[in-house]
């Protein structure tokens with residue numbers, strides 16, 4: 300490993316990832332955080348508000364192979380809600396559901412349905428980030444404060460981003476002491492009564508690659524500027540203009556990333572087209588902007604997709620024409636498995652000057668046609684599958700049409 304290898308977070312070390320593996324999985328780059336006005340180490344946790352956290356926690360364990368590690372709820376003095384913390388590799392999901400009928404989570408869920416409420420980021424210095432965010436005009440939802448339990452202390456704050464989504468900023472090391480509880484103060488360690496089937500793999504995905512945000516018509520550039528101005532993020536190369544797929548659910552998309560590229564946010568806005576776009580549908584059913592999909596990185600997408608399908612997870616269909624198109628085949632070139640293996644599973648391929656990627660998208664995971672997952676396996680490409688937009692939109696459109704929203 301070279302001297303410039305990216306330093307791993309405790310979560311990544313616990314997941315037995317090394318920096319070379321991680322660099323391939325999510326396209327990490329080395330960077331100097333001392334010059335960054337808003338240094339971000341990486342993802343801390345993704346919090347979902349759901350209608351029934353007790354059952355959702357089971358689903359993410361049984362279907363997605365995640366492991367229950369912590370809990371907060373009435374049994375440990377948190378009367379308002381239940382929250383289950385699940386892990387796969389270096390990813391943490393927190394699933395939160397209301398217990399009290401007058402919990403603010405009830406209103407939130409009524410407005411948005413199941414979805415992402417908080418994209419928490421681990422930062423080395425909360426106060427520095429908040430000072431920068433405030434001077435750049437961000438809305439500070441929670442001032443920096445400390446919370447402690449017998450495992451130590453964390454310092455945290457929160458800023459608002461698109462819609463009702465927030466970024467909680469979490470500093471787990473104060474001085475040279477790192478918090479060593481199962482998640483955050485207020486949570487207790489919890490293991491599950493759910494037992495994996497014999498022979499089931501330890502995990503189906505290792506890291507979180509990117510989270511896409513859908514924002515209102517005409518506001519994509521504003522949010523791109525927000526991440527640049529407030530959080531020091533930079534543009535990544537991929538840009539999708541409304542010229543890409545005018546016939547099919549048009550959208551525009553730009554990507555911003557933090558210094559080390561652990562955190563990548565493509566931002567979409569709908570574009571005017573003949574038909575109502577998938578972004579319009581999301582904005583209607585989510586009631587405003589929100590996180591559209593989370594891309595989970597794996598080093599074996601074939602196995603991951605097979606196991607997810609075996610547990611009943613549904614993916615978007617890819618038209619046979621996609622694999623039979625000679626132009627596409629020529630552009631894809633050689634990938635690590637025969638195209639037929641990809642076709643059998645509906646896995647998409649995209650290639651750019653740096654390499655290629657394999658990807659597939661699930662259907663929406665809740666009742667509303669809003670949030671879904673992507674599974675991604677990178678081989679050098681730092682892109683997001685721009686070449687697949689058209690094939691993908693045709694597929695999404697068929698689903699949208701079945702729901703009568705096209």
Ligand SMILES: [Fe+2]
Pocket residue numbers: 509511592594673683
């Ligand atoms: Fe994606």
